Amino acid sequence: MSWLVTGGAGYIGAHVVRAFAEQGIDAIVLDDLSSGRKGFVSGATPFVQGSILDGELLENAFERYGVQGVVHLAGFKYAGVSVTRPLHTYQQNVTGTATLLAAMERAGVDRIVFSSSAAVYGTPDVDLVTEATPKHPESPYGESKLIGEWLLADQAKATGLRHTSLRYFNVVGSGTPDIFDASPHNLFPLVFDALLDGRTPRIYGTDYPTPDGTCVRDYIHVADLAAAHVVAAKRLDAGEPIEPVYNLGSGDGVSVGEIMQAVAAGTGIAFEPERAERRAGDPARIVASGELAARDLDWRMRHSLADMVSSAWSARQAAATP
Template sequence: MTWLITGGAGFIGSHVVKTMTEAGEGVVVLDDLSTGSPDRLPPGVPLEVGTVLDRDVVDRVLRGYAVTGIVHIAGKKQVAESVHRPLYYYRENVEGARVLLAAAADAAVSRFLFSSSAAVYGTPDVDLVTEDTPCAPINPYGETKLVGEWLVRATGRVHSMATASLRYFNVAGAASPELSDDGICNLVPMVFERLTEGGAPRIFGDDYATPDGTCVRDYIHVEDIATAHLAAARRLVADPTAALTLNVGRGEGVSVAEMIGVIQDVTGRTDATPDVTGRRPGDPARVVASAETIRRELGWTARHDVRSMAESAWAGWRLRHALV
């Protein structure tokens, strides 16, 4: 069979492409290259440049490659940007998913795997977030991911598609330096940027109800994210009635202060005392996944720890910024 991977030239998408092709899956990529790069793709993987908003392009790709399954990763993902540009996020993420699903239904594509986010939960007041924890997103990004899940589930039900939505927690790391995250919106690259500029890492609030006062998160290696996609894709092939919603995390909380300490140790920049500023609006004290459902349903567990995330991300940062 052939899987269409939208957004496959981006940070997470390229890791999914790598893992699925190495496992022998047939893959074609659709990416508008707004944040992705052809250089991220393995040799021989077809790349079609275009957006999921363009129905003609999507139809052509689905027909031309006889696509039988879709992994939908393309979309916008910056929380702060979504607050300032909600209409843009709803168009890119919700309308993009709708167009893609409509094309998939008309082409009789029978499997659909959706890239969702822990942002659908908002600020859960629980020790471990399960898939049954109420969804209450607090920003347009999280809202668009939740609506995307609804679209996927409803379309799958009516058009006999096996479906799965994977709710990522805090993604970090890289399978190789060339595939590292070149953005600076997440904690790890933000700390790298501060340290390489000679500054101090920034902590947004140290007065939360957590052991060290800083926010606690569930960090997950992007390579583990990719193997979760492979496991989910194979489940959709094996079970044509599947309708899954799964957390993808390690089930282990790490505080911002602890993560910064690991990063400083890995980079050797241990002399910079973190600069504590005020809380950011909407940051929950603790968001940690329960990873029990994905283990039970797919037999999948994360393999990487936070140090391997920091080390692999640092190797990529050094390569991209030509650091000795």
């Protein structure tokens, strides 16, 4: 018996697969490689190349590998870009999730851990977001993730599906030198690429209602995130009580300006970031409580901001070395 990890060749997904392996749990990767990298998948891990929009492919994978559960990470994950590509975002994240759930039902696969997002909250009017905070997504991406949660809840009522959704925002760092964040839209790779190219990193938006004018977010280490996914899967396997949603939050916020300072310190490259206009779909502040996840999923911040920067920088430098 094994778990299928959709998007398992991506930055986050590959860490989740490694975390499963560390716990002695078999994992199967399904990825269309639109943003994932085959090199992130260990040669010992079965790999299925294809899309979650392909129901027949999913059913074949379930049967061939004796899949008992799914960690669903595949999707289009860029909030800013989703504003200009809403239909693509909905196809990948909503139609894709519905197709996956239908294939699971036909194959008798009855448990799923869903990678959701703090983007479902939009710009909350509270200092600390909890799972009960009203949801007001401000981008097609955030909307699509909230619809994904609804799909799981409705399918649970109809079929008894066991599920949980993990909400988080900025994932950084690296748990192993051979996996790095290669996204062209995420903050750390944008900053690192600029530094490696001899360019000055850029901050988008310095007039937000925050202490230094830059966006404030939860930044969590990818290895901590991966570990929480595995604990959630194990609870579902054991039939233990589990909440429908959890925030994987730090309980504290870090601004983009503070990130820039930490990067300068961690890389040893002094720079003063350029300042640019805001990007569409970026709320001013999202900081979430992780208390519920700490209770049930052994969630905690095991890595400092300095750890996040140093591990991410080491992995990115390794990737740049011939």
